[in-house]
Amino acid sequence: MTAQPKDIATYNFAYLDEQTKRMIRRAILKGIAIPGYQVPFASREMPMPYGWGTGGVQVTASIIGPGDVLKVIDQGADDTTNAVSIRAFFKKVANVAVTTDTASATIIQTRHRIPEHPLTAGQVLVYQVPIPEPLRFLEPRETETRKMHALEEYGLMHVKLYEDIAKHGRIATTYAYPVKVEGRYVMDPSPTPKFDNPKMHRSPALQLFGAGREKRIYAVPPFTEVVSLDFEDHPFEVQTFDQPCALCAAENVYLDEVILDDHGGHMFVCSDTDHCEKRRNAPTSPLWGGRAEGAGGGLDQSTPHSTPTPALRADPPHKGEGKEKQ
Amino acid sequence: MDIAAQSIEGGFVDPVFDAQTVFRTVMDAMARPGSVQPLPAFARPPAPLSATAGAIALALCDNDTPLWLDPALQASTAIKSWLGFHTGVPLANTPADAHFALIATPAEMMALDGFSQGTQDYPDRSTTLILQVGDLVSGSPLLLEGPGIETSATIAPAQMPRHFVEQWKQNIKRFPRGVDIILATADGIACLPRTTRIKTMEA
């Protein structure tokens, strides 16, 4: 991120001007009323490049208030450059409290993961979405995909998934695995691993999705049906890992492969760094205390962190590029 | 107080934070249909526009969102100049052109299908109706189900439109097209997005 806001007084609260916020807020309300439908909005330039989640940043900027506690994760980690920059941005332009603790956050902005700690009513999960159109790879024309959604023509999507089965013996898509929302719209859950898809189903939290470059906002209200597309003879399955986290021994969580040296040494650790850290600090206690940092508190990026940064986090996963353990 | 003074008075005291608070309340209510979200008076519009409905208009309306006023509000020059001064909102020529509609007397309002329903391609291009109701407890109970509701929710808004349950059934049949409703009482709001199914409760 290049922009370095010097003085908060010279900025609008949460950076965006009021008219832009109103426009985005109206789009959010429509998105909530039509779950899974992509609402067009007039995306604004943000002081960061598009790959940095400008859609999610605009959604967060439009909903955030002084009483919020913000958590930002990048593929599960609070301490990557992208997450740290966005958190610092909001601390500066909205003067809000920030945290790494999932349970004490009111807004969680995410790039490609849903936290392992169950979300609760009242929390808002804001996804940074690069490509919001799940039908884009089948049909490049926006006018056509819009028609397909309007007419509920999702046959091609099923054909594509079935081709996967024919080719690989299973559905090979492991990221951005398409879902159907409340039995109507097929939706791209953003490039989260399909491991997280079941967490979207009837989540007590409100889920908002912002795509800056493609100028789309969509939403999944709490307690809404989110079903991963599949076939009777090839039901949807999440990735499984044949070993627990090397650091905290967690099972049934999403793991990243960490390269340890140049000689092929590697280990698998929790992708959710907050979850992993809490388990290591208090492995037997279910009562993990919050530690929200007050607004204007110390530098949040200075939090000591012993989790090695997985090499995989340097690049966003691409569609179909899985690392499924077979 | 003359109309000029009346139209300048009564807006948000703190426009940025008041708008955020009001929006967030509407967002929570829309995300959890049937939940009653408290909303203290952030605006003091001329009567009969209520403080709650007025604040929602201030938070969401501007020169991009044609607004429809029901006859009771339409009749008030003070209300039109208050809304114009604080939001710059243009009045819609017809209900079908309206992005938002303010309804002071829902019991006398026109049919829901007279407002913009959006299109099959762009179902978001529909009217959001803001209905001023006396309360959410003394009318016919409405049992609600659908997205945003864990099992079921119940509200009993007073002074609702005639044949509302029947009209709402038609609204649901038009999905993804259809209108969304914000019910505004003196101190709180509840929402009925187009996905909410109403089951009438037998007494």
Ligand SMILES: [Zn+2]
């Ligand atoms: Zn771990």
